Amino acid sequence: MTSALRSIIYNCKQATFLIEKRIAGKITAAETLQLHIHLAGCSVCKIYQQQSILINRVFVGFENTDFKLDEAFKKTLTEKIEKEINKN
Amino acid sequence: MQNETDKDIAPKSLHSDPLSWVEKYADYLYGFAMSRLRDEDVAKDMVQDTFLAGLQRVDRFEGNSEEKTWLTAILKNKIADFYRKRSSNGLRDLKLTDAEGEQQDFFDTESGHWNEKYRPQAFGLEVDNPLMIKELGSILNECLAKLPGLWFSVFSMKHMDDLSSELICTELKLTAANFWVIMHRTKLNLRACLQKNWN
Numbered sequence: 001m002t003s004a005l006r007s008i009i010y011n012c013k014q015a016t017f018l019i020e021k022r023i024a025g026k027i028t029a030a031e032t033l034q035l036h037i038h039l040a041g042c043s044v045c046k047i048y049q050q051q052s053i054l055i056n057r058v059f060v061g062f063e064n065t066d067f068k069l070d071e072a073f074k075k076t077l078t079e080k081i082e083k084e085i086n087k088n
Numbered sequence: 089m090q091n092e093t094d095k096d097i098a099p100k101s102l103h104s105d106p107l108s109w110v111e112k113y114a115d116y117l118y119g120f121a122m123s124r125l126r127d128e129d130v131a132k133d134m135v136q137d138t139f140l141a142g143l144q145r146v147d148r149f150e151g152n153s154e155e156k157t158w159l160t161a162i163l164k165n166k167i168a169d170f171y172r173k174r175s176s177n178g179l180r181d182l183k184l185t186d187a188e189g190e191q192q193d194f195f196d197t198e199s200g201h202w203n204e205k206y207r208p209q210a211f212g213l214e215v216d217n218p219l220m221i222k223e224l225g226s227i228l229n230e231c232l233a234k235l236p237g238l239w240f241s242v243f244s245m246k247h248m249d250d251l252s253s254e255l256i257c258t259e260l261k262l263t264a265a266n267f268w269v270i271m272h273r274t275k276l277n278l279r280a281c282l283q284k285n286w287n
Contacts, residue, residue: 011200020272024246025253044213047208052275054215055282058225059232063124064119069132076112077136084143085106 009037015045019052103151106143113156117163124167124248125231138163171245174237175260194276206280224286231281239274242267
């Protein structure tokens with residue numbers, strides 16, 4: 001087996017790199033094929049890929065509305081704004 | 089900040105009422121800042137800075153856009169500055185040490201195989217269970233907080249702001265190769281951190 005092919009089939013570091021590049025950008029047709037071959041035989045990287053996609057989903061699905069400022073901070077903020085306005 | 093506060097403000101002819109800002113927009117802006125920063129203290133500072141910067145420019149606010157949109161634009165600029173600043177604090181040489189300081193050898197140097205300690209295992213969670221996803225989300229936020237500033241900036245700009253990698257590289261002065269190394273390392277770190285803390 002050529003070393004190039006071996007690195008395609010067995011190299012999880014390269015495979016996970018390609019997984020990330022595919023998720024967030026583009027990979028070449030050759031890379032797609034390499035990754036396909038790797039994933040066909042590597043259940044660990046398959047788990048990695050699922051979890052990587054899940055992480056993105058959870059990260060992006062962050063609910064803005066879950067976060068509210070506490071009243072004390074808002075009061076301070078209002079006072080600061082009033083003070084700035086009254087300077088003039 | 090201090091030297092900016094002495095400029096003239098003419099409240100009478102304004103198209104905006106700063107006294108109502110906190111009540112109307114503080115929670116919204118805070119949520120927006122949190123989504124980009126995932127750090128309560130930094131997000132609070134950003135909201136405050138946004139209002140104060142808004143006050144400095146309120147006389148130039150023409151009322152052509154929504155107040156909310158206008159304030160959000162100020163906040164976005166502040167967040168972009170913050171990303172740039174965090175990215176230039178050390179770690180520029182990309183030694184790619186792990187988030188917690190120790191070198192993590194995810195893979196065998198020779199073979200590129202997963203090293204036993206970092207090998208992905210199923211989380212054993214139901215991805216359709218909103219409560220579980222929420223819990224995973226709060227652990228993820230803790231993991232994000234441990235990332236080097238540059239990594240977090242890259243990851244957040246890519247995924248929250250959906251910016252092109254070219255633009256992020258320009259903004260943060262990265263090469264394309266470094267960008268992808270960071271994206272890869274960031275995900276490896278986050279995944280390992282989740283596995284460690286999720287049970």
